[in-house]
Amino acid sequence: MATGIKIAVVGGGLAGLAAAMKIAEAGHDVDLLSVVPVKRSHSVCAQGGINGAVNTKGEGDSPFKHFDDTVYGGDFLANQPPVKAMCEMAPAIIYLFDRMGVPFSRTPEGLLDFRRFGGTLHHRTAFAGASTGQQLLYALDEQVRRFETAGKVNKYEGWEMMSLVLDDHQVCRGLIAMNLQTLDLRAFNADAVIMATGGPGLIFGKSTNSMVCTGSAVSACYQQGAKYANGEFIQVHPTSIPGEDKLRLMSESARGEGGRVWVPKNPQDKRGPNDIPEAERNYFLEEKYPAYGNLVPRDIATREIFQVCIEGGGVGGENQVYLDLTHIPAETLTRKLGAILEIYEMFVGDDPRHMPMRIFPGVHYSMGGLWVDFEQRTNIPGLFAAGECDYSIHGANRLGANSLVSCVYGGFVAAPSAIDYAKNVERGSSETNGIHAAELKRQQEINDNLIRQTGTENQYQIHEEMGKWMTDNVTVVRYNDRLKATDEKLLELQDRSKRISINDSNLWATQAVPHARQLKNMLELARVITLGALNRDESRGAHYKPDFPDRNDERFMKTTIAEWSAESPILSYEAVDVGLIEPRKRDYTKGKAKAAATAEEAKKSGLPVPDGAAQVPTPYTEQKPQNVGREATWVKDGEKIVDGESFKELKDREREEKR
């Protein structure tokens, strides 16, 4: 029995808190680092809900269908085993949050209510009003505070990770972080490190992400040898509210609850939207995709909206389309979508209950991230990753309401995996042999040089230019010549960033030094995203090249792996595990074509679908997850599962069976 295990968790959003809670519950110590107080993490921005096939509506939903929808929505780029495991665990995750007191919306019977989201035909999304991420994050925040009070979790809020501490064998032994008030650097010794730092949206300048979502810490790992996978897959959310400082998200739940996207047939129509008769409106999504209508997956909705606007068909000929909820009673809207409608009203001024919203796509989520195996281990021993900062679940495109569940799943797998590793790792004398001090010194020198450095460049200007180039050329539609030009621009910006001067002579709590360090790291990741896109000559999920409009499974049903080198990212490709569901063409124009995952495949996956058509469940059984082959693979001691097989044994058996 190993004693005194300490695990550092970097990031206090949903994934980080989920991992911290599991580790503390297993009796081990956690150092939890976060740039902002954990309760202010970006997870609060998730609006729509969390997916789990609970089948309360009697639609015959099952974890297998969730699995199939996720893999299909991700255009067959995700390794299937972890996706399957997530979908299996999803109902139990929702129930756990239910027990933690999340105020999920209810049915008249007092059961959990579910709504529909993009990319599925089932009501599978549990929600708490229209601010579900906030409630889920707070529930975990409360549980972690409970462990903090018990002395198991030490929070370091207002600390930013700068680098990993690696020993001579490239084994992770801790990390270096900076106190954002004093700029003091400190080495954190740890048996294992879990990265849970979220996405890199700020690389695109304005996005739906929070201001902490720079990807900086992940980029630091990448520059120290961690593999970065599928970087080019960036989700652009179809509906955001353009703003001066950011693009504010208009949740998919607006469409889930019946919101309709349209433009006036005459773009120059001067009438207000409410005065334009039905016959003169073009509901272009419903027309082209009768089965899914406004609820096609995000990449498709984004491209269609983008296309309409590029062709001059946007409202007033501008980059905007209407998202219309006015046909739904105002009272229903307030109850189901109040929080997001308030955001629109607050920042735009018009009341969406009575006036169609004007929206446009915005950068939203990175499907790519640190490469991890099926137990959330990166290629660096002792370094784990979970949540948006890992690449494992969403393939080429993420389905709505799958992010929250993937964050929690990632944290719940990473925690026991890290504990398992920490129990068995040879400690050596890493504390005394000076590797922490050496890395600390290296980081201090970087800071010192940065502060001394003089030049005429402005770091915020460089950030803006990077954002504009990335948004213009590396988002919805991609062309190879423009991608090449973007990479050249990024090289120029990297060069110019060596000549920035810190424009703040007061270093106490300054934003200038942290931002300068983030900028350098963002530029590195920007190249990974751009070159990954340049190399991938096909169209798949969120990655779309008009010159290569088809998916090319033969060449590119592969994970892109980027490894850092001083000159340029080194790209290689790894086969995708598609052993459970055979890849098929993605087509959302018809409802039936989608159901092509065969019963045989379902059986093989261990998640068989119910025989016959959807049935109304019998009373008192509808809250139980249907057809879950086994119980969720985690329990209190992090070892055993209910049917007597341990997590590790299970994984071993799965691996064995695969061979």
Added chain:
Amino acid sequence: MNEANVEKKRLENPPQTVDFRISRREKLDAPQYTETFTVPYRRNLNVISALMEIRKNPVTKDGKQTTPPVWSMNCLEQVCGICTMVINGRVRQSCSALVDDLLLAGGGNTITLEPMSKFPNVRDLTVDRTQMFDHLKQTKVWIELDGTHDLGPGPRMSQEDVQERYAYSRCMTCGCCLEACPQYYDDNYIGPQAIAQVRYQNMHPSGKMTRDARLEGVMGDNGIQNCGNAQNCVQVCPMSIPLTRAIYETNREATIYGLFGWLRK
């Protein structure tokens, strides 16, 4: 379709530029002073984007090169609570403070930005609200889970109860209620936010089972009896949380517990 006045009132004759009068402080306990910056007017400008503009090239209205003002920001959607400050004398989030609205309400073309006054002022417009999170520890606002393993669904609840709890669950610990509370100074009172969280957990069927521990958390020297019923909190709360209702209900519970609780021990 509807004739309601649903279009936003806009500034009719917007000025060319807007002045921001900003409270500055170099570090904790250093003296406070103000500097004024001028930003070109743009429609849809909010306080944060104005600050970003100033940060890029910090020169005061009088042409003096200075340090960039420091403030906190994160989600910019008024859901993380971090960017709270006092704007034109009123405490609120700076991300959702639109310049147009501020000028419409205040007249003139100057906007003043000050840090919240009830918390340690770290630098310029940033404050340290650690004490608010400490109050959440003191009041034990969590459900005592048996464990995080799969034990099936939680208790059934009516949508009505859920809706009241949902209102409390939206508290983002921003501190507006404490800033506005006349009773709150030098961290002498756990304040409306912590009490609302007690109410939030005490309403839950499982949370009810450990209600007493939370009630004890609100009954100390810094507890609920410090409320002077000024009701400022509920007026400034950006999430429209029924704070006074939470105080009323919790106070009632605490009183009963204070009178008869010992019988159960």
